[in-house]
Amino acid sequence: MMFNPVDIILSFVLLSVLFSFGTDRVLILIKLLGFQGVVISIIPFFIGHDMSTGGTVFTLATLVIRGFIIPLSIFVAIRKGAIRRVVEPIVGYHASILCGLAVIIGATYISGRLDFGSVSGFKLLEPTAIALLVTGMFLLMARRNAIAMVIGYIMMENGIYLVGSGLSVGTRHIVEFGILLDVLAGVMIMAVILRNIKQTFDDVDTALLRTLKD
Amino acid sequence: MCQFFSSTFIILLGGFLSLVFARQKKFSKVIAVLFLSGGCLLGLLDAAAKLLNPAGASASFRYLDLFFLSFHVDGLSAFFLTAIFAVSLMAAIYSFHYMENEEGGIKTGVNYFFFSVLIASMALVVTAANILSFMISWEMMSLSSFFLVIYSHESAENRKAGYLYFVFTHVGAMFVLAAFGLIYGHTGSFEFAPMAGVPEAVKILIFVLSFIGFGSKAGVFPFHVWLPHAHPAAPSHISAVMSGVMIKTGIYGILRIYAILDFHTPVFGYITLIAGVISGILGVVYALGQHDIKRLLAYHSVENIGIILIGLGIGMIGAATGNPLVAVLGFAGGILHVLNHSVFKSLLFMGAGMVLHQTGTRSIDALGGLLKGMKITGTTFIIGSLAICGLPPFNGFVSEFFIYMGSFKAIPVGSISFAMSVFAIISLAVIGGLALACFTKVVGVVFQGEPRTKAAENVKENGLAMMVPMGCLAAACVIIGVFPKVFIDMALTAVQALGLDYGRVPVEPFGQITGNITFAALLFFVVVLIVMGIRSIYYKNKTTTKSGTWGCGFTQPTVKMQYTGSSYAGSILEFFSAAAPLSEEHPPIKGRFPLKTHYHSHVNDIAELHMKNVVVRPVFYLFDKLRWMQHGDIHLYIGYILLAIVLLLFFI
Numbered sequence: 001m002m003f004n005p006v007d008i009i010l011s012f013v014l015l016s017v018l019f020s021f022g023t024d025r026v027l028i029l030i031k032l033l034g035f036q037g038v039v040i041s042i043i044p045f046f047i048g049h050d051m052s053t054g055g056t057v058f059t060l061a062t063l064v065i066r067g068f069i070i071p072l073s074i075f076v077a078i079r080k081g082a083i084r085r086v087v088e089p090i091v092g093y094h095a096s097i098l099c100g101l102a103v104i105i106g107a108t109y110i111s112g113r114l115d116f117g118s119v120s121g122f123k124l125l126e127p128t129a130i131a132l133l134v135t136g137m138f139l140l141m142a143r144r145n146a147i148a149m150v151i152g153y154i155m156m157e158n159g160i161y162l163v164g165s166g167l168s169v170g171t172r173h174i175v176e177f178g179i180l181l182d183v184l185a186g187v188m189i190m191a192v193i194l195r196n197i198k199q200t201f202d203d204v205d206t207a208l209l210r211t212l213k214d
Numbered sequence: 215m216c217q218f219f220s221s222t223f224i225i226l227l228g229g230f231l232s233l234v235f236a237r238q239k240k241f242s243k244v245i246a247v248l249f250l251s252g253g254c255l256l257g258l259l260d261a262a263a264k265l266l267n268p269a270g271a272s273a274s275f276r277y278l279d280l281f282f283l284s285f286h287v288d289g290l291s292a293f294f295l296t297a298i299f300a301v302s303l304m305a306a307i308y309s310f311h312y313m314e315n316e317e318g319g320i321k322t323g324v325n326y327f328f329f330s331v332l333i334a335s336m337a338l339v340v341t342a343a344n345i346l347s348f349m350i351s352w353e354m355m356s357l358s359s360f361f362l363v364i365y366s367h368e369s370a371e372n373r374k375a376g377y378l379y380f381v382f383t384h385v386g387a388m389f390v391l392a393a394f395g396l397i398y399g400h401t402g403s404f405e406f407a408p409m410a411g412v413p414e415a416v417k418i419l420i421f422v423l424s425f426i427g428f429g430s431k432a433g434v435f436p437f438h439v440w441l442p443h444a445h446p447a448a449p450s451h452i453s454a455v456m457s458g459v460m461i462k463t464g465i466y467g468i469l470r471i472y473a474i475l476d477f478h479t480p481v482f483g484y485i486t487l488i489a490g491v492i493s494g495i496l497g498v499v500y501a502l503g504q505h506d507i508k509r510l511l512a513y514h515s516v517e518n519i520g521i522i523l524i525g526l527g528i529g530m531i532g533a534a535t536g537n538p539l540v541a542v543l544g545f546a547g548g549i550l551h552v553l554n555h556s557v558f559k560s561l562l563f564m565g566a567g568m569v570l571h572q573t574g575t576r577s578i579d580a581l582g583g584l585l586k587g588m589k590i591t592g593t594t595f596i597i598g599s600l601a602i603c604g605l606p607p608f609n610g611f612v613s614e615f616f617i618y619m620g621s622f623k624a625i626p627v628g629s630i631s632f633a634m635s636v637f638a639i640i641s642l643a644v645i646g647g648l649a650l651a652c653f654t655k656v657v658g659v660v661f662q663g664e665p666r667t668k669a670a671e672n673v674k675e676n677g678l679a680m681m682v683p684m685g686c687l688a689a690a691c692v693i694i695g696v697f698p699k700v701f702i703d704m705a706l707t708a709v710q711a712l713g714l715d716y717g718r719v720p721v722e723p724f725g726q727i728t729g730n731i732t733f734a735a736l737l738f739f740v741v742v743l744i745v746m747g748i749r750s751i752y753y754k755n756k757t758t759t760k761s762g763t764w765g766c767g768f769t770q771p772t773v774k775m776q777y778t779g780s781s782y783a784g785s786i787l788e789f790f791s792a793a794a795p796l797s798e799e800h801p802p803i804k805g806r807f808p809l810k811t812h813y814h815s816h817v818n819d820i821a822e823l824h825m826k827n828v829v830v831r832p833v834f835y836l837f838d839k840l841r842w843m844q845h846g847d848i849h850l851y852i853g854y855i856l857l858a859i860v861l862l863l864f865f866i
Binding site for chain 2: 052211
C-alpha cells in the first residue's frame with residue numbers, strides 16, 4: 001500500500017474538521033483555520049503540477065495570507081473588540097460532532113458521484129473539499145458568535161480553493177487568485193458588519209439581528 | 215457592420231462622457247447631444263444605405279470562451295434601425311433645450327447615460343442574430359428605459375409608473391425567454407435560423423408565447439397597462455423615443471419569430487389580426503377619455519400598434535393562403551406604419567413636451583389658445599395629428615392605405631379570411647374615425663379657443679433645438695406622404711427579409727395609386743393656401759376686427775363658455791361604455807343659490823381593472839402567505855442555501 005503525501009495531509013484536514021465541530025472556543029477555531037490554510041496551500045506542491053516561478057511565488061503568497069494573515073487579523077479583531085470567546089452554539093457539541101461524521105460520510109458519497117475533472121489518484125481530495133464546504137456552512141448556521149461565522153465562511157472558501165487546486169486547467173492561478181481576492185473582500189466586509197453589530201447591540205450574537213426584521 | 219458598431223460606440227461614449235462631466239452641466243449636455251446625434255446620424259446613414267442597396271452584414275464575438283454574441287443586419291433590421299436612429303437623432307437634439315430647466319447636473323448626466331444605453335441597446339436588439347445577444351440587449355433596453363421612466367423619481371406617481379413598467383417588461387421577458395427555451399430545446403442551437411422538423415403544435419406554442427412577451431413590450435391590449443403610466447412619467451424626448459421606437463422592438467420581435475418559425479398557418483394571422491383590432495379600437499377609445507395629453511398620446515401608441523398588427527395579420531393570412539399580393543401588401547403596410555408611427559408619434563410627443571415645458575401642465579382642459587403664441591409647435595402638431603389620423607397627403611395615409619388594399623385583396627381568398635378582412639376593414643375605418651375625433655379634441659382644446667387657466671396665458675415658444683426636430687419630423691410626414699415610392703421600396707426590402715421567397719411581387723401600381731391620392735390631397739392643400747393668400751391680399755387695406763374664439767356676441771364672455779375635452783368626447787365614450795366604463799364625480803346643483811360644484815371624470819381601463827382583480831390580488835395573497843419564510847434569522851437563511859445545495863448535489 002502506497003502512502004501519498006497529499007492524502008495524508010488531507011486526512012489531517014479532515015481531523016481538523018471534526019475538531020472544529022466539537023470545540024467551544026473561538027481561539028481554537030482560529031488556530032484550526034490557520035492550520036488548514038497552511039496545509040491546503042502546500043498541496044499544489046505535491047499534486048504534480050509543474051510549478052513555474054510565478055506559480056511558486058503565488059502559492060507561497062496564498063500560504064502566508066491563508067495561514068497567517070487572515071487568522072492573525074481575526075485574532076486581533078477579537079482582542080481589540082473584547083468579543084466573547086465562546087462560540088455560543090445553536091446545535092450542541094455532541095450533536096455537532098455527530099453532524100461532522102455525517103458530513104464526512106456524505107461528502108465521500110457525493111464525491112463518488114461528482115466529476116470535478118480534477119487530477120485523479122488522490123482519494124481524499126474531493127471528499128475533503130466538500131467536507132470543508134459543508135463544515136463552513138454548518139458553522140455559519142449553527143454558531144451564534146459572529147466571529148465563528150466569519151471562520152465558517154473562510155473554511156468554505158478553503159474548500160473551494162481545494163477544489164480549484166485539484167483542477168488541471170491552464171488558468172488555475174487566475175481562478176485561485178480570484179478566490180483569494182474574494183476571501184479578502186469578504187473578510188473586510190464582515191469586519192465592517194461586525195463592528196456595526198457590536199456597536200448596535202453591544203454583542204456579536206447574530207441571533208440579535210432578528211430584531212431588524214420589518 | 216463596422217459603421218454600425220462605431221455609431222453605437224459613439225453613442226455609448228457620449229452617454230459615458232456626459233456622466234463623467236456631469237458636474238459641468240452645460241458642457242456635459244453639449245457633449246452628450248453632439249455624440250448622441252452624431253452617432254445616430256452615422257447609424258442612420260449606414261442603415262438607410264443598407265436598405266436602399268440591400269446587403270446583409272454580420273459579425274460575431276466570442277464571449278467567455280463559452281458562446282458567441284453575434285449580430286446580423288438584414289433588410290428587416292435595417293428598416294428598424296432607420297426608424298430607431300432617425301427618431302433618436304431628433305430626440306437627442308430636442309433634449310438640448312428641453313433639459314435646460316432641470317437643476318442638478320448629475321441627474322442630467324445620468325439621464326443622458328441611460329438615454330445612450332437605450333439607443334444602443336435598441337439598435338443591438340434589432341441586429342441580434344442569436345438568442346443570447348438578443349436577450350442581453352433586450353434586458354439592457356428594458357433596464358435603461360426603466361431608469362429613464364423614473365427620472366422624476368420625486369413624485370410617488372412616477373415611481374409607481376416605473377415599478378409597473380418594470381414588472382410588465384420582466385414578465386414579458388419571461389414569456390420571450392420561455393419561447394426561446396422551446397426553440398433551443400428543439401433545435402439545440404442559439405442561432406436565429408429558420409427552424410425545420412419541429413412539430414407544428416410546438417411552433418404555434420412558441421408563437422403564442424413570444425406574441426405575449428413581445429406584445430407586452432409593444433403595448434398590445436391587454437398587456438398595454440404600463441404604457442399610459444410610463445410615457446407621461448418620462449421626460450418628453452424619452453417618451454418620444456419610447457413610444458416612437460422602443461415599443462416597436464416588440465413588433466420586430468414578433469416579425470423575427472415569425473421569420474424563424476418559417477411556418478405559415480392562418481392561425482398566426484388570426485391571432486395577430488384580432489389582437490390588432492382589439493388594441494386599435496380600445497386604444498383610441500381610451501385615448502378619447504384622457505385628460506392628460508401625454509397619457510392620451512400613449513393610448514394612441516396602443517392604437518397604432520393595433521393598426522400595425524392588423525397589417526401584419528393580413529400579411530400572415532396572405533402568406534398562409536398562398537396569396538403573395540395580399541401578403542406583401544399587408545406586411546409592407548404594417549412595416550411602413552412602424553416607420554410612419556415613429557415619425558409622427560415622436561413629433562406629437564415633442565409638441566406635447568413643448569407645451570408641458572412652457573406651461574407646466576399636461577392637463578388638456580387647463581390649456582387653450584396656444585396656437586396664437588406657439589406657431590411652429592401648433593402647426594407641426596396639427597400636421598402630426600393629421601398624419602396619425604391617416605389622412606392624405608401625410609405619411610399615415612400611405613401605410614394605412616396599403617393595409618386597406620391588402621384587406622380588400624384578401625376578401626376573395628376564403629370564407630374565414632373573408633370574415634377577417636372585412637373585420638379588419640371595418641375596424642380600420644372605426645379606428646381612423648375615432649382617431650380623428652380624438653385629435654380634433656386635442657387640437658381644438660389645446661391649441662385653439664381661449665386660454666382656460668393662467669398657465670396657458672401668454673405662452674411663447676422658444677428653444678431652437680426643440681423646434682428644429684419638430685420641423686424636420688413634420689417635413690418627414692409630408693415627404694413620406696407625397697413621395698411614398700422610396701419608402702415603400704424600403705418596406706419591401708424589409709418584407710423580403712422575412713423569407714417568404716415570392717420574388718418581387720408587382721406592387722408598384724399600388725404605390726402609384728397611393729402617390730396619386732396624396733398628390734391630389736397636396737394640391738388641395740396648396741389651393742387652400744393660395745385662397746388664403748388671395749384673401750389676405752384683398753383684406754390688406756381694410757379694417758378687420760379680432761375677437762375671442764367662441765365669443766358669440768356676448769359682451770362679457772368667459773373662458774368657461776367653451777367646449778372642454780371631456781364634454782367633446784363624452785358622447786362617443788357613452789357609446790363605448792361597455793369597454794370603457796366612465797366613472798364620474800359631480801355633486802348636483804341644488805337650491806336657488808347653489809354652492810360651488812365640480813366635475814371629474816375618469817375612464818377606467820378594463821384591462822387594468824381586471825388585471826388588478828384577476829392577477830394582482832391572487833399573487834399578493836399567495837406571497838402574503840409566504841411571509842413566514844422571511845423571519846429575520848440569519849442562521850436559517852444560510853440553512854436555506856445549504857438546503858438548496860444539498861438538494862442539488864444529492865438529487866440532481
